[in-house]
Amino acid sequence: MISEQNINEWAERYFQSELSEQEMKQLNEALDADEVLQFQWDRTIEILNVFRSGNERKDIRNLIQSVAANPAEWAVDNTPPNNQTSNTIPFRKYLRVTAAVASLVLCSSLLTYTVMNKNSGSVNLHQYQSLRRDLEHVKDSQSKIIDSLNKQKAKDAASQQIDESALYGGTGFAISNDGYIATNYHVVDGANAIYIQTSKGDKKAFIVAREPKSDIAILKIEDKDFKFSKSSLPYSISKSASSIGQQVFSIGYPKDDIVYNQGYISCQKGYDGDMESYQLEMTANPGQSGSPVFDRAGNVIAVITGKQSNTSGTTYAVQTSALINLVQSLPKSQHIVLQTGTKVGKPERTEQVNKMKDFVFSIKVN
Amino acid sequence: MTKVFYTDTELLEGLASGDRNAVVTLYKLYHSVLTKWILSRGGLESDAEDVFQEALVVIFEKAKSPEFCLTCKLSTYLFAISKRLWFKKMEKAAPYRSFNEESEEDESRFGAYEEDLDIHLEKEEQFEQLGKAMEQLGEPCKSLLHSFYVDGKNMQEIAVQFHYTNAENAKTQKYKCLTRLKKIYFSAGIKVKN
Numbered sequence: 001m002i003s004e005q006n007i008n009e010w011a012e013r014y015f016q017s018e019l020s021e022q023e024m025k026q027l028n029e030a031l032d033a034d035e036v037l038q039f040q041w042d043r044t045i046e047i048l049n050v051f052r053s054g055n056e057r058k059d060i061r062n063l064i065q066s067v068a069a070n071p072a073e074w075a076v077d078n079t080p081p082n083n084q085t086s087n088t089i090p091f092r093k094y095l096r097v098t099a100a101v102a103s104l105v106l107c108s109s110l111l112t113y114t115v116m117n118k119n120s121g122s123v124n125l126h127q128y129q130s131l132r133r134d135l136e137h138v139k140d141s142q143s144k145i146i147d148s149l150n151k152q153k154a155k156d157a158a159s160q161q162i163d164e165s166a167l168y169g170g171t172g173f174a175i176s177n178d179g180y181i182a183t184n185y186h187v188v189d190g191a192n193a194i195y196i197q198t199s200k201g202d203k204k205a206f207i208v209a210r211e212p213k214s215d216i217a218i219l220k221i222e223d224k225d226f227k228f229s230k231s232s233l234p235y236s237i238s239k240s241a242s243s244i245g246q247q248v249f250s251i252g253y254p255k256d257d258i259v260y261n262q263g264y265i266s267c268q269k270g271y272d273g274d275m276e277s278y279q280l281e282m283t284a285n286p287g288q289s290g291s292p293v294f295d296r297a298g299n300v301i302a303v304i305t306g307k308q309s310n311t312s313g314t315t316y317a318v319q320t321s322a323l324i325n326l327v328q329s330l331p332k333s334q335h336i337v338l339q340t341g342t343k344v345g346k347p348e349r350t351e352q353v354n355k356m357k358d359f360v361f362s363i364k365v366n
Numbered sequence: 367m368t369k370v371f372y373t374d375t376e377l378l379e380g381l382a383s384g385d386r387n388a389v390v391t392l393y394k395l396y397h398s399v400l401t402k403w404i405l406s407r408g409g410l411e412s413d414a415e416d417v418f419q420e421a422l423v424v425i426f427e428k429a430k431s432p433e434f435c436l437t438c439k440l441s442t443y444l445f446a447i448s449k450r451l452w453f454k455k456m457e458k459a460a461p462y463r464s465f466n467e468e469s470e471e472d473e474s475r476f477g478a479y480e481e482d483l484d485i486h487l488e489k490e491e492q493f494e495q496l497g498k499a500m501e502q503l504g505e506p507c508k509s510l511l512h513s514f515y516v517d518g519k520n521m522q523e524i525a526v527q528f529h530y531t532n533a534e535n536a537k538t539q540k541y542k543c544l545t546r547l548k549k550i551y552f553s554a555g556i557k558v559k560n
Contacts, residue, residue: 008541043548047496051515053427054493059384060426064419067389074393192385201518206386222386 002030004040011044015052066206066222072331128271128316129309130186130215133169133254133287167366171252171291172196172219173300174228174359175237175327176336179221181205181361182323183290184305185212188219188365196221197362198228205363209330214276214322215305218336219363234355235292237320237338238299244268248280250304251353252291253362259288260353263315270316271306277318278302284315292360293317298352374440381422382429392422396441400448413455421448424486446479454483499551507543514540 002010010027013019019027031038067073170187174180181196188194189212194205196219203226205219242248242265249262263282270277280293284307293302302317327336372380372391380388397418404414424447428434436443500508506528513519513527521533521540530536 006541008544009537040548043552044544047544047548047551048515050489050492050496053489054496055516055518056430057423057427057489057493060381060423061419063384063386063389064422067386067393068415068419074390074397192387204384204386 002027002037004037007037007040008044011041011048015045015048062222062224063204065224066220069224070206070208070220127309128306130184130306131170131284131286131289131304132184132187133285133289134167169253169287169365170289170363171287171304172361172363173290173292174233174361175218175323175338177228177232179205179223179226179228180208180336181219181221181363182292182303183217183219183363184303185210185215185217186305187289187363188217191365193366194219195364197364199358200226202364209326211322211326214318214326216303216318216323216326218323218326218330228359233359234352235294235298235300235359237324238295238301239321239324241268241319241321242278242295242301246301247296248282248293248301249349249353250282250284250288250291250293251357251360252284252288252304253360254285254287256362258357258360259285261288263313266314270318271308274316276322277305277316280304280315280317281313282315283312287362290363292356294352294356298356374436377440378425378429378434378436381426389422392444396444400445403445403448404452407452409452413452417448417451417455420451424451424482427486427489428482443479447483450479450483496551499547502550503543503547507546510536510540511543511547 010019014024014027031041168187170183172181172183172187175182188207188210191207194207195202196205198221204222206222208218208220210217244265244267246265247262248264249260251258251260253259261282261284263280265278266281267279269275270279278293278301280302284291284304288304289306291304292300293304295301300320302319303323304315304317306316308314308316324338327338330336372388377388377391379385381392400418400421401411401414404417405411409417421444425440425444500511503511510524510528513524514521519527521536524540525531525533525536528536528539530539
């Protein structure tokens with residue numbers, strides 16, 4: 001029965017489009033019959049409307065302000081395109097020569113290709129594989145359970161949308177307390193929307209800086225008042241290179257829960273002699289791209305980027321010097337203060353990880 | 367990020383769905399022109415920023431409404447709204463001066479936009495009213511309603527946070543609070559629509 005006592009509940013369910021056809025009919029009849037009820041109904045709906053549009057307005061303001069705060073993204077390039085003086089070569093005059101040279105190049109390149117192909121047959125096995133995670137098949141079971149629990153949740157529709165369209169996942173970690181996060185470039189490459197799963201719920205983020213060459217990107221949470229914690233970060237970003245044999249550990253999100261791994265630096269150069277990376281002897285799975293690699297004292301020394309496809313133990317991680325370079329290349333207006341001096345020190349590993357895990361996040365991208 | 371070119375409709379849809387790229391594109395296309403215009407009227411860059419952001423919010427809300435259909439170019443609409451916002455701002459700052467330099471030529475076109483802007487401002491008033499009502503409501507109702515309607519937490523979380531024995535209890539309490547909020551909100555003399 002619909003009465004003044006439960007009119008709020010009905011209004012709210014109507015508002016979330018949860019009423020069945022039959023219930024709608026019942027509702028309409030009740031409202032038509034009772035003027036007072038109709039009056040209360042209108043008022044409840046209005047309040048709910050104000051709440052909803054107020055939230056929407058707050059969200060869009062946040063978004064607009066975060067764009068406004070980051071002019072590098074949209075500032076119009078005022079330098080006119082330099083007019084190239086056309087130095088055209090009279091084509092007809094050199095037609096014969098061109099044809100001869102072209103055919104020679106074609107032949108030699110074909111030859112090189114076949115020779116190289118023969119040689120590289122064995123090399124092909126050791127391929128580099130980046131570790132971002134394909135989410136489409138993982139998402140189902142988990143999100144279904146959660147959705148059924150949260151049926152009445154106002155943001156249900158929105159979060160479901162996120163889940164359904166999330167295509168890739170990775171890991172990221174906080175680099176300063178005011179909402180900056182580091183991850184791999186390939187995790188967020190071509191992203192339409194980026195969501196960070198924090199302890200305070202899913203937060204939308206955007207790319208502040210990127211460096212495809214070293215595969216690093218810096219994200220910022222859109223909400224400008226966002227802080228990861230009341231105090232500062234429990235780890236610092238190491239400036240110096242670590243030596244071979246250093247014991248390391250990492251935490252990341254190869255699945256929806258946080259996973260711990262440990263190992264050691266097995267080579268100071270990464271894949272194909274990459275000077276900016278380490279080779280680690282440590283297992284890593286898809287989804288761990290962007291995970292921080294810590295040394296024993298709990299300093300971040302590298303960021304996991306990929307692994308060798310034919311083994312499970314060889315992992316590559318880009319050194320934090322590349323991250324520091326990227327941070328320093330940012331304009332003054334968005335200067336990120338990196339933390340120096342570790343806070344974790346050398347307590348038990350479990351304690352270290354417990355403190356750090358609130359600063360390492362799962363990233364969903366679509 | 368990969369897409370460079372957007373049509374007006376795509377931009378509006380993007381804005382309505384909170385797509386960051388759409389906002390970035392709008393900034394790219396129109397921000398500098400509007401800033402120049404406002405600077406030429408003796409405004410500051412910060413004024414221009416305020417006006418531009420507010421105009422985007424107006425358009426966002428228009429784009430959200432299902433019956434919305436743009437009858438002119440997006441740029442025309444954006445600038446009309448921006449100009450109107452700017453004049454409003456100036457009127458507030460110096461209420462005795464009139465800004466009718468170009469009102470004659472624009473009056474007919476502004477007519478329609480004026481309405482959109484009024485709706486926008488009316489809504490703003492409603493938010494303020496609601497905020498005040500929430501303040502008057504006091505604890506724990508204020509926090510409870512805020513958690514549910516603004517933070518979007520579900521009833522289980524709220525039950526834990528506010529130490530209710532179960533979600534059902536929390537729900538009952540929430541509806542009681544809502545009823546009280548309604549009373550305060552509507553008794554404060556704000557006009558009820560229609």
